Amino acid sequence: MELKEIGEFGFIERFAPDFKALLSGKVLGIGDDCAILPMNETSDLLVTTDMLIEDVHFLRDKIRPWQLGYKSVAVNLSDIAAMGGTPLGTFLSIAVPPGVDVEYLDEFMKGYHDISEKYATPLYGGDTTKSVKHLAINVCAIGKCPKGKVKLRRNAQSGDLICVTGNLGDSAGGLQTMLKKMDPSADVEYLLQRHNLPEPCIKEGQILLGFSGVHAMMDISDGIASDLMHILKASKKAARIDLENLPLSEPLKRICATQNWSPDELAVGGGEDYELVFTVAPEQLHELQKEFKWQFGKTVYPIGKIEEGKPAIEWYKNGQKVVFSKAGFNHFQE
Numbered sequence: 001m002e003l004k005e006i007g008e009f010g011f012i013e014r015f016a017p018d019f020k021a022l023l024s025g026k027v028l029g030i031g032d033d034c035a036i037l038p039m040n041e042t043s044d045l046l047v048t049t050d051m052l053i054e055d056v057h058f059l060r061d062k063i064r065p066w067q068l069g070y071k072s073v074a075v076n077l078s079d080i081a082a083m084g085g086t087p088l089g090t091f092l093s094i095a096v097p098p099g100v101d102v103e104y105l106d107e108f109m110k111g112y113h114d115i116s117e118k119y120a121t122p123l124y125g126g127d128t129t130k131s132v133k134h135l136a137i138n139v140c141a142i143g144k145c146p147k148g149k150v151k152l153r154r155n156a157q158s159g160d161l162i163c164v165t166g167n168l169g170d171s172a173g174g175l176q177t178m179l180k181k182m183d184p185s186a187d188v189e190y191l192l193q194r195h196n197l198p199e200p201c202i203k204e205g206q207i208l209l210g211f212s213g214v215h216a217m218m219d220i221s222d223g224i225a226s227d228l229m230h231i232l233k234a235s236k237k238a239a240r241i242d243l244e245n246l247p248l249s250e251p252l253k254r255i256c257a258t259q260n261w262s263p264d265e266l267a268v269g270g271g272e273d274y275e276l277v278f279t280v281a282p283e284q285l286h287e288l289q290k291e292f293k294w295q296f297g298k299t300v301y302p303i304g305k306i307e308e309g310k311p312a313i314e315w316y317k318n319g320q321k322v323v324f325s326k327a328g329f330n331h332f333q334e
């Protein structure tokens with residue numbers, strides 16, 4: 001059987017229960033953005049790892065080595081942010097093919113260093129090896145969070161509002177402009193920047209951690225359509241999303257209008273935005289929006305609601321039901 005027949009998560013489900021049986025009671029293993037291990041009286045340790053493979057996750061001639069180094073750390077710190085944690089450091093393993101020279105690696109490590117400095121996350125160690133053809137990068141990040149306070153995927157409650165911390169679809173839009181080799185413009189540059197240099201929502205996650213009404217949280221790496229399903233499956237809940245409420249940037253809207261792309265499809269299916277998606281009790285939304293406005297000069301965006309039911313997402317556009325598939329959105333047909 002080919003892996004593609006069951007997918008990444010089908011593969012994980014085949015072995016995860018056997019490993020869960022090996023865990024002590026106080027450890028959270030496979031199944032959330034980070035593993036959680038007891039650290040001391042007040043804090044838990046967070047551990048996560050993420051891999052970037054050439055031609056799968058990036059095209060070497062389309063991203064500068066400095067950006068790739070920065071992004072390799074950013075996508076890992078995003079998983080620490082998803083738990084409301086504080087990042088502590090990283091490990092880097094890298095497999096280098098012929099043609100990637102020392103000057104390239106120096107630039108890569110400069111980007112890696114710049115984000116490490118920004119978030120005070122030293123590189124603690126790792127491994128370097130050769131690769132036959134592709135550049136492969138694996139980062140493991142560790143962090144900490146107050147004991148017992150993390151927002152797990154499994155705690156979404158019926159009636160919770162589903163919110164995101166920022167614009168969706170920019171990264172996917174940036175990828176499209178790259179693949180279509182679009183001429184540079186301010187809008188194209190903005191989207192490329194969002195694709196090549198995501199910023200982990202560390203501070204946002206920490207603030208969300210302080211709100212008791214925030215029940216479930218994760219980061220958006222694969223797109224809402226896929227990521228929200230993890231929350232729904234873990235919480236055994238359903239969801240309704242109102243597409244007209246998705247926050248979209250002006251550059252994305254303008255490029256989509258000129259290219260005849262669907263911003264909804266990019267926002268929902270594209271991924272790599274590295275914003276946070278979370279569920280919150282409706283009565284705390286206003287307070288949370290006020291706090292975000294004060295801290296960041298931006299708001300959080302309610303895009304839908306958690307409901308009772310089997311894990312599934314119902315999509316609505318201006319009150320009308322639509323279906324989302326690999327081919328995009330279609331009007332729902334009974």
Ligand SMILES: [Mg+2]
Pocket residue numbers: 033078079082218219220221
């Ligand atoms: Mg994640």
